[in-house]
Amino acid sequence: MSATGGTKAIVAALLANVGIAVTKFIAFLLSGSSSMLAESVHSVADSGNQALLLLGGKRAKRAATPEHPFGYGRERYIYAFIVSIVLFSIGGLFALYEAYHKWSHEGGIESWHWLPVVVLVAAILMESFSFRTAIKESNLVRGKQSWVNFVRRAKAPELPVVLLEDLGALVGLVFALFGVSMTLITGNGRWDAAGTAMIGILLVVIAIVLAIETKSLLLGEGAEQQDLVAIERAITAGPEVERIIHMKTLYLGPEELMVAAKIGVPSWESAPELARGINAVEARIRVAVPIARVIYLEPDIYSVAAAEAGTGAAADTAVPQSQDASGEAAGRPGV
Structure with a gap:
């Protein structure tokens, strides 16, 4: 798998997530929507994850030393595993906590009622661009494999990680849009909490999948x-x-x-x-x-x-x- 293709997809995802995180956080401050807060934290976690993947790729290029005679190539696996931990803890668990808090302290969107909808639609468009880039770069190396087999069998972790993150981000945005829209329609803030909980469960599942696949690479895999x-x-x-x-x-x-x-x-x-x-x-x-x-x-x-x-x-x-x-x-x- 080309390292250049993986880097291009990571940079595209990083730029998209930084912009999305800022707009989501502003929308949360103005509206008080828990789904927007969960999505803000999700985008911040994703941005940090992409930075970790870039750092891992750079450190993996170091020359071999007497202490590490086979070089540092597997360091890319370590950083991909850290990404799964960050996604699980900061993204998934925080969203679940925020959903519980919102459900316990029911309240609708306080002001700027339609701003979250506008921000979420714009975020879906930006995230779609990032996801499209990841798909395009993956298709260059995927061959005839199914997408499931590609994620499971890829030896370079960057593209599968970005693919799963972008997919999770798009589905999470749909969940957030559902929760916010239902809250605006019904005036019941528990719909917002439900959307937040769905985001949290989604991120936890993706993090577990990433951890399992990266663990296999860390343990050492043989040739196909x-x-x-x-x-x-x-x-x-x-x-x-x-x-x-x-x-x-x-x-x-x-x-x-x-x-x-x-x-x-x-x-x-x-x-x-x-x-x-x-x-x-x-x-x-x-x-x-x-x-x-x-x-x-x-x-x-x-x-x-x-x-x-x-x-x-x-x-x-x-x-x-x-x-x-x-x-x-x-x-x-x-x-």
Whole structure:
């Protein structure tokens, strides 16, 4: 997923939410609508979330250090997880509290009665522009996936987060418009409270979905099935490898995949020949899956007896440690 596309969607959402937050808060001060207050806080939380995503993207670009030899790519996942916490606590729980308070102290909209409606309609238009940008950027990388699968399987968190936030913002605005309109029609402030409660429940649900999906990325996810197949084909496409004994993959960041595999190789006459063979395999992997940037290949002599025993050990004729390519070729990311 392109980091540029994610940044464009984040900036569009940030600009929209800052403007919307200001207008909503002014409308709350003038009208006293609890839905407007809940929506104001929601927009402030969303603006903070977009700032966090931008910060996470910037910090993830730092170079690797001895303390963090694989770099900081997964920091983008951490900030996306923080976003879910902010959305849950500041957005969702505050709206639920405000709904309870408004329900307990029933009161209609005090003044500037139709101002909240005008502000909400304008906010829907601005939020629609942000949502349209997020959809457009997502379609560039979504392929043929459904939207549900895109949100669940995307390795770069920014676009799914912005999509869910913008969707939640639009639905929340509709809820607020419903509550405010019914309060104006009936004069009963509990409709306003009901709209606020609906906003709170919506934000809590979205926050939980974001937390679950981001947690999976934080724990570490492997390559998608199509990439696994491509990597396996690349490894076994030449004469250098007889079979894959076992293989594991792990996303070090949204755009960096690690591949580690023990491969069964034929008996090579010299270590330089073995090293050249492994380099050729690594080159094929990078062509097949460009994000496979960190590759560790351990050469071994396949043993049927060992495989049946489940030990994964090599046969007695395996290349000795001092002569294999584990330090020269297999024990480093590749050249």
